[in-house]
Amino acid sequence: MWLAEVTEMRPQELAGVSEAYEDAANCLWLLSNAKPCANCKSPIQKNEGCNHMQCAKCKYDFCWICLEEWKKHSSSTGGYYRCTRYEVINQVEEQNKDMTVEAEKKHKGFQELDRFMHYYTRFKNHEHSYQLEQRLLKTAKDKMEQLSRALSGRDGGPPDTTFIEDAVLELLKTRSILKCSYPYGFFLEIKSTKKEIFELMQTDLEMVTEDLAQKVNRPYLRTPRHKIIRAACLVQQKRQEFLASVARGVAPSDSPEAPRRSFGGGTWDWEYLGFASPEEYAEFQYRRRHRDRQQRRQRGDIPHLDDPSDSTLADTQEMGGGLTD
Incomplete structure (x- = not known):
């Protein structure tokens, strides 16, 4: 393998x-x-x-x-x-x-080896970042406790501080996707339209990922809560778009999407739900997961990064299958 x-x-x-x-x-x-x-x-x-x-x-x-x-x-x-x-x-x-x-x-021969080194070094960089950012899970819990103590009693109820851990979990998922994307990109046809689109989306995902990493990877939180949530939401959106494009064979960004409608057990388009943009709908979904996770934490059921019950991990498993071919 x-x-x-x-x-x-x-x-x-x-x-x-x-x-x-x-x-x-x-x-x-x-x-x-x-x-x-x-x-x-x-x-x-x-x-x-x-x-x-x-x-x-x-x-x-x-x-x-x-x-x-x-x-x-x-x-x-x-x-x-x-x-x-x-x-x-x-x-x-x-x-x-x-x-x-x-x-x-x-x-x-050395040109081909140099090309391999380009993809290999970036693969190792994301792998190293993933290992370092795994430690953020523990520090995220410490920050949540500190923030909870600082905000307790202000609104009469326990403050929602799960956004910190959720942002770190999202960061780890995306790092895993980016790490595997470089071996996948290595085998794409050189100088093809498919490869150009893939690398553009890959670069776009890396940019928002690094932005989120800078916001959460600090000894003390300096970024407001709503900005961290919005950054994590944007990373999730870009990650899902990237995975969907890989699943479609990296279709051009201007390719028409199949029309989606509501059905039993299916999904709704954001415009049918009254949202102004896909970003607003994605942020709504992100906040809804916050509430669900907070309720599970109150019951003592704390989600884990590899927990299959977390709906956002399905795409990570899909990426793992799609990129190893």
Whole structure:
């Protein structure tokens, strides 16, 4: 399974990849823009019109066209322009062609490795962020208790502080999705419309996720409650849109959606429920889950991140199945 193989990769196995990639690129450039000295093989770039070249390293005089000794280019050997004959030039070009093909193969291999490193490093970054943000669950509960003590007695009832833990749970779900999205994106067709749309939505989801992370990952809460709820709601909305697009095969954003109507056990469109926008309806759903979780906490039934009874985890399981293909 790709996830297990990528997770078990050690950093030392990939050490020196960037340096080797640069060496291959430099080698290809030298073969395209320079020639080796006929004596010491040092690369030489021609910057003057004359074909009489002298190596700056070994002081060897040779011809730029045929790479033979310059002293051979005299009237006794057929003249200075004997090397412009087809047979001589063809022989030199064949040698250069073989060297260029070999360098291009090496360069292409390192290009593919460099592309893999791009996706691998971002996969590991989100995995590392997920591990760090898991610790926020405990600190979130501490912050909830502190906030509850500070606000107790103001409104006559216990304050709703579950929005902190809910925001952290939403953050962890989205981190898991983003982590798996990079191996998925690696196998998408390069320079395709599907890949471009996927990366745009992926970037959009990362932006709102980092915004939420900055709001909740602080020693003390500085962001107002309604802003944290709105940020978590936006992350949830973007995550669900991202998952839906992956499930559809990353359909274009302007593709018409199938009309939805109310039915038994189904869903309603936000406009039929009287909401001004999908964002307002999503925030309503988010607040409703807050009330449900608060009631379960009062009964002692505290939800867990991997609890299948949490309706918002269905899409996480869907993503896990959709991205491992």
